[in-house]
Amino acid sequence: MTDPLVALGPVFRSALGKAFGAELADTDPVLRSSQHADFQANLALPLGKRLGRPPREVAGALVAELGTSELVEKTEIAGPGFINIHVGNGWLSSALAEVAAGSLGLAPVAHPETVAIDYSSPNVAKEMHVGHLRSTIIGDALARVLEAQGHRVVRQNHLGDWGTPFGMLIEHLLDGGSESAEHSVRDLNAFYQAARKKFDDDPAFAERARRRVVLLQGGDADTLALWKKLVDASKAYFASVYALLGITLGDADVAGESLYNPLLAGVIAELCAKGLAVDSDGAVCVFPPGFSGREGEPLPLIIQKQDGGYGYATTDLAAIRYRVEKLGASRIVYVVGSPQAQHLSMVFAAAKLAGWLPATVRAEHVAFGSVLGADKKMLKTRAGETTRLIDLLDEAVSRARAIVAEKNPTLDAAEQETIARAVGIGAVKYADLSSDRIKDYVFDFDRMLAFEGNTAPYLQYAHARIRSIFRKGEAVVPPPSAIVIAQPAEKALAKLLLAFPTVVDDVATTLHPHKLCGYLFELATAFSGFYESCPVLKAGTPAERDSRLALSDLTARIVERGLGLLGIEAPARM
RNA sequence: GCGCCCGUAGCUCAGCUGGAUAGAGCGACGGCCUCCGGAGCCGUAGGUCAGAGGUUCGAAUCCUCUCGGGCGCGCCA
Incomplete structure (x- = not known):
């Protein structure tokens, strides 16, 4: 363990055992970072109560057993019984050497899981819009974090590629005559809306569409071929958006609604056989306990509609079975989005009742709020239409292009373009990831592209600036063993550098990526402080210069890796 | 009507399983102009943590209620 906060755990367990007996050894030491020391342990207060002894006396007994070591350089008891801990610079130096020589402190978890992550999920033959932005960005970041921890991550892009709308879409495609599907999806909004309009206005068309749905569901070969054209064209389009956004989803990750089609009848049959599903007003429903509607009546999860059709609840249940039974997911x-909280918890409840979601498998809803416009309402265009995702991204990149051109005009055009994309896309992603996902946020280009504050450009700049030290000094990265912590600013930086794996663990557990953002911002700020007070290239001695160069390099690598876990690039110059 | 989520500085947000005077960024004001990219650093001002109870040695954090705001509540996904 190279994070001192983690390394202190066993030290306290041992001291607790010696001071108060084995049965109290596992007491949580309540270790926190501290403004009064490097760390503080707050356990003496509650423990004193349990033991019926004054907290300061308890703290004293613990401190006596803790003694001093490389790690615990000095302790003191403060206030009502806080134990302040000062960590030795030597310990920090060797921990940093280990981290710098290895994989930044990141280590595979002891028990890797198979984790299925359902995210992005756009609809075939429809434009991707802001509504897909958050799921895509957050899901991708979480997938990267879990993968970095050594878990087997199975991305599941639950495409909307099935259902009644495909009748009208296929008929509209046919009406286009020579027009190819590839051409049609070039303007997906227009394509879908035109089909919709014909469906609403033209009864003959609507009838054809309905017949087409029947053919599709019946497995008609020609119809399926047309359907596949639409799906393939859409997948190609999504791939282009993912490429621009830097999203790791590929064709192999597509697990659309149609995948579960053959499984739906079995889901219903089994639910009925188990007595969990009952007829209600002609529909087949499951009534999971604990959910009630407007009049306090039990709330149904409709698994088969009156007309015999299947709803999304059925698909969601089939997907759970698939992920547990076929993929072997344990998480x-x-x-x-958060509006689906109730639906998902009902699906989870039904799946548990049916035995498809055993206690060994966790199903978690990573809920998030809405993207708002400047008016604090759901983001729309001036015309009141939903904003195309691609338009938003293009504008972010073009604004970034202007900023880069202004700030660093000496770079050649190709590099400027690469940087503009990294900055523009990074800004959009970071703005989405950096605040608690459950909250709504206002989409604001100026703020997300600002080079001050908790933004991607600030972190990218911090990274580029560190890399520039090496260019400027024509320096090579010294060996890890060069690191010697001496100054307060170096120590502050060191503690943050060592906390990286703990933060990544925390994100993997809580699925709250904003904690990683907050950490990276803190780290970059600490580096600024270090850089201000500790000359690197102009250090007093060669050894000091090497130590600081190695610290700088380690910081740059962690910022780069941290941004990478969020799906954000860190150019070497900008 | 029931349920879920949110309400922290003028603005945008952190605040970890309750812990020592509630922290950043922007904006405002004032310093650092022989500075390795000043896209920086330091400082000042600014908060009844929506409100009221309760639990606790100790509450922004846990419980209850009230007030705001958002969302959901049978055949759309």
Whole structure:
């Protein structure tokens, strides 16, 4: 363990055992970072109460057993019984050497899981819009974090590629005559809306569409071929958006609604056989306990509609079975907006009742709020239409292009373009990831592209600036063993550098990526403080210069890796 | 009507399983102009943590209620 906060755990366990007996050894030492020392342990107060002894006396007994070591350089008891801990610079130096020589402190978890992550999920033959932004960005960041921890991550892009709208979409495609599907999806909004309009206005068309749905569901070969054209064209389009956004989803990750089609009848049959599903007003429903509607009546999860059709609840249940039984997932993560909280918890409840979601498998809803416009309402264009995702991204990149051109005009055009994309896309992603996902946020280009504050450009700049030290000094990275912590600013930086793996663990557990953002911002700020007070290239001695160069390099690598876990690039110059 | 989520500085947000005077960024004001990219650093001002109870040695954090705001509540996904 290279994080001192983690390394202190066993030290306290041992001291607790010696001071108060084995049965109290596992007491949580309540270790926190401290403004009065490096760390503080707050356990003496509650423990004193349990033991019926004054907290300061308890703290004294613990401190006596803790003694001093490389790690625990000095302790003191403060106030009502806080134990302040000062960590030795030597310990920090060797921990940093280990981290710098290895994989930044990141280590594979002891028990890797298979984690299915359901995210992005756009609809075939429809434009991707802001509504897909958050799921795509958050899901991808979480997938990267879990993968970095050594878990087997199975991305599941739950495409909307099935259902009644495909009748009208296929008929509209046919009406286009020579027009190819590839051409049609070039303007997806227009394509879908035109189909919709014909469906609403033209009864003959609507009838054809309905017949087409029947053919589709019946497995008609020609119809399926047309359907596949639409799906393939859409997948190609989504791939282009993912490429621009830097999203790791590929064709192999597509697990659309149609995948579960053959499983739906079995889901219903089994629910009925188990007595969990009953007829209600002609529909087949499950009534999971604990959910009630407007009049306090039990709330149904409709698994088969009156007309015999299947709803999304059925698909969601089939997907759970697939992920548990076929994929072997022990953790299923749904990156889906908060309005679906009730629906998902009903699906989870039904799946548990049916035995498809055993106690060994966790299903988690990673809920998030809405993207708002400047008016604090759901983001729309001036015309009141939903904003195309691609338009938003293009504008972010073009604004970044202007900023880069202004700030660093000496770079050649190709590099400027690469940087503009990294900065523009990074800004959009970071703005989405950096605040608690449950809250709504206002989409504001100026703020997300600012080079001050908790933004991607600030962190990217911090990274580029560190890299520039090496260019400027024509320096090579010294060996890890060069690191010697001496100054307060170096120590502050060191403690943060060592906390990286703990923060990544925390994100993997809580699925709250904003904690990593907050950490990286803190780290970059600490580096600024270090850089201000500790000359690197102009250090007093060669050894000091090497130590600081190695610290700088380690900081740059962690910022780069941390941004990478969020799906954000860190150019070497900007 | 029931349920879920949110309400922290003028603005945008952190605040970890309750812990020592509630922290950043922007904006405002004032310093650092022989500075390794000043896209920086330091400082000042600014908060009844929506409100009221309760639990506790100790509450922004846990419980209850009230007030605001958002969302959901049978055949759309």
